[in-house]
Amino acid sequence: METLDMIKSRKAIRHYTGQISDEQLQTLILAANAGPVGMGTYTDYRLTAIQDPKILSQMNGIYDASTVLVISVQDPGKMEYVSAGAIAQNIELAAENEGIGSNFNMASIASIPSGVIPDGFDPVFAVTLGLTDQHFAPRTIPNDRIKTNIVK
Numbered sequence: 699m700e701t702l703d704m705i706k707s708r709k710a711i712r713h714y715t716g717q718i719s720d721e722q723l724q725t726l727i728l729a730a731n732a733g734p735v736g737m738g739t740y741t742d743y744r745l746t747a748i749q750d751p752k753i754l755s756q757m758n759g760i761y762d763a764s765t766v767l768v769i770s771v772q773d774p775g776k777m778e779y780v781s782a783g784a785i786a787q788n789i790e791l792a793a794e795n796e797g798i799g800s801n802f803n804m805a806s807i808a809s810i811p812s813g814v815i816p817d818g819f820d821p822v823f824a825v826t827l828g829l830t831d832q833h834f835a836p837r838t839i840p841n842d843r844i845k846t847n848i849v850k
């Protein structure tokens with residue numbers, strides 16, 4: 699799909715019909731790694747792909763996702779939160795490209811059981827993932843949904 703059509707087609711999917719494949723997971727991890735992070739300090743970040751049903755059952759607000767890809771950071775500040783968002787956006791677009799359902803998720807962060815995220819890292823943002831029967835088609839997005847000032 700053409701890039702702008704992909705961007706217009708991206709949408710939150712909150713119901714999933716099954717588990718993504720290991721190959722698809724690797725594609726999403728690659729997309730995350732292609733994201734920009736402030737100062738280029740990639741070693742400050744960690745990805746944790748949670749697929750263990752026992753752990754997922756303890757997490758709030760993940761709907762029926764069978765994979766949650768969590769972005770964690772050492773000493774998170776504003777720059778790290780922004781970078782985590784950029785990483786998550788890459789994951790969402792790559793998921794859409796694969797026909798996978800996904801959604802940004804902050805609701806689950808506080809409920810990730812201890813021991814799941816590597817020591818020294820704080821989870822800041824997540825993406826819920828799973829197969830979907832929904833289709834992606836360009837949406838009509840109003841140009842003024844976010845009010846804009848053009849200064850020139």
Ligand SMILES: Cc1cc2nc3c(=O)[nH]c(=O)nc-3n(C[C@H](O)[C@H](O)[C@H](O)COP(=O)(O)O)c2cc1C
Pocket residue numbers: 708709710711712759801802803804805806
């Ligand atoms: C920072 C951030 C946090 C979000 N957290 C959640 C969440 O915890 N649960 C949820 O269902 N959606 C969450 N969303 C998804 C938004 O609700 C959704 O993107 C927004 O309503 C626009 O819908 P769309 O993605 O279909 O365009 C989050 C989005 C962002 C950017």
